Structure formats: C-alpha cells, structure tokens
Amino acid sequence: MKAPKTDNKPSFRESVFIIIFEADTRLGRLFDQLLILAILLSLIVIMLDSVEDIAKQHTPVFAGLEWFFTVLFSLEYLARLYAAKRRWRYALSFYGIVDLLAILPTYLALVFPELNALMTVRTLRLLRVFRVFKLTEYLSEVTLLAGALSASRRKIMVFLAVVLMVVMVMGTIMYVTEGPENGYTSIPVSIYWAITTMTTVGFGDIAPKTDLGRFISSIMMLMGWGTLAVPTGIVTAEMAFHRETKVTTRVCRECLIEGLGAHDNYCRHCGAPLLDHTRREKTS
Numbered sequence: 001m002k003a004p005k006t007d008n009k010p011s012f013r014e015s016v017f018i019i020i021f022e023a024d025t026r027l028g029r030l031f032d033q034l035l036i037l038a039i040l041l042s043l044i045v046i047m048l049d050s051v052e053d054i055a056k057q058h059t060p061v062f063a064g065l066e067w068f069f070t071v072l073f074s075l076e077y078l079a080r081l082y083a084a085k086r087r088w089r090y091a092l093s094f095y096g097i098v099d100l101l102a103i104l105p106t107y108l109a110l111v112f113p114e115l116n117a118l119m120t121v122r123t124l125r126l127l128r129v130f131r132v133f134k135l136t137e138y139l140s141e142v143t144l145l146a147g148a149l150s151a152s153r154r155k156i157m158v159f160l161a162v163v164l165m166v167v168m169v170m171g172t173i174m175y176v177t178e179g180p181e182n183g184y185t186s187i188p189v190s191i192y193w194a195i196t197t198m199t200t201v202g203f204g205d206i207a208p209k210t211d212l213g214r215f216i217s218s219i220m221m222l223m224g225w226g227t228l229a230v231p232t233g234i235v236t237a238e239m240a241f242h243r244e245t246k247v248t249t250r251v252c253r254e255c256l257i258e259g260l261g262a263h264d265n266y267c268r269h270c271g272a273p274l275l276d277h278t279r280r281e282k283t284s
Helices: 012-021 028-051 052-057 059-083 087-091 094-111 113-132 135-153 151-180 188-198 211-241 278-279
Strands: 258-260
Touching: 012 028, 028 052, 028 059, 052 059, 059 087, 059 094, 087 094, 087 151, 087 188, 135 151, 151 188, 151 211, 188 211
Parallel strands: none
Antiparallel strands: none
C-alpha cells in the first residue's frame, strides 16, 4: 500500500508569518525593505508637520499622508496578529506594544481632540526600524555586537561602579574645598559637577574659583580622557574574541524568539516544533 503524499507547501497563515516576521526569503526581505521605507517616509511627514510655517501651508496634505500611513501600519499590525500563533504574546511583547503605540495616537486624537499632544508619540515608529533591520545581511553584525556587549556587561558594571565612587569622592572634596560661596552648595551639586567634568562635558554653570579647586579640576579632566576610552576598549576586546556564528531571522511561532538556526527543527527557547525549512523555502 502506497503511503499518502505529503504536501510541504505552507498554509496561507504560515506563509504570512514567514513573510512578515522573517527576512530569509525573497518576499520577507522585500516586505521588510518596503516597511523601512514606509517608516522613514512617515517620520519625515511627522518632522515636517512640526515646522509651523510648512504645516500651515500644507495642512490637508499632511493630514492625508498621516492617515495613509496610520491605516497602512494598522493593516500590518492586524496581519501580525493574524499570523502569530499566540496573539496575546505578540500583542504584549515589546515590539507588539511599540507597533500599537505607533498607530494609537492618531485614533485617540480623532475621538479625543484634547489628546492631540500624544501625536508626538508617533515617533516611536523609529524604534520599529531596529526590528526590521534584522535583514540577513545585517544580522551577523548585530549578533556579533550584541554578543560582545553581553559578554562585557559585568566588566562594564564594575567600571561604572568605580567611576561612581570616584565622582562621589571628588565631588565631596570639591564641596569641602570650594564651599557654597563658590556655587558648590551641596554634595549632590558637587557630584553633578564631578560627573560633567569627568565626562568632559563641562557645562560651565559651576566652576572652581580657588587654586586648589582648579588643580582638582585639572586632575578630573585628565582622568576623563582615560575614563571614556575604557568601555570602548572592553567592548572592542570582546568583539575581537567573540566567535561569529551563522544566524538567521527564523522566528518561533510559539514564543516569538528570533535568530534560530537555519536547519533547527525545534525552538531552543521553548522546545516548540518549528516550520520546516523546506516549507519556508517555498514562500520564496
């Protein structure tokens, strides 16, 4: 008896999921590229609309374009909800909330005009570019940088703790040295001065008046040069030793974890079975 033929062709819902959540297929890359373009154009509209002279001359145009992008992103949000196997998990995820906040202000301002100030929240659409930039050609670089930052986080935390102790000690010394009569009215204010000096920002709102204070300031400035270079050196060293691995934009439909292996059969995070890679290739 012949075994029944199995159809490896993905269902419509699975095809939608692969296209809008991943970028390893031709349609997935095209979708993400068009989405980047739409996000950047919508941000240009938002920025031009904030210029009073331009906004007055082209109010109907900006209003029409804003509604166009809002409807477009609303359809994309609904498509993501439709494709996600666990819709609430996507809706309550970081990017799910960002997607919602990117479209919600326009609808709220329509119903409640007094909430028009919330329209500035639309700039959150810029955050969506970071998700879309998971395109395959960028993913290896992103993974390398993320791995280096993760590996060096403890060293950076120790470094920040040392810097915090230094600015607290130096700020206290400056409070004693200069005193309230020279603008160092409290230890917190003196610590603020120490931070701005060590980071070489130097707003100039507080400056030492005594010779000893200027000498301490000079030491802080010289320390600042070396201090700024330390985190860069830590991350750079980790990047040099961090092993770059082959990653993809595959996404688990259960937990929405990204970056799964091209030929993985199960999610390494939740153990759920993944869409067969041969079926994914059929969406190309």
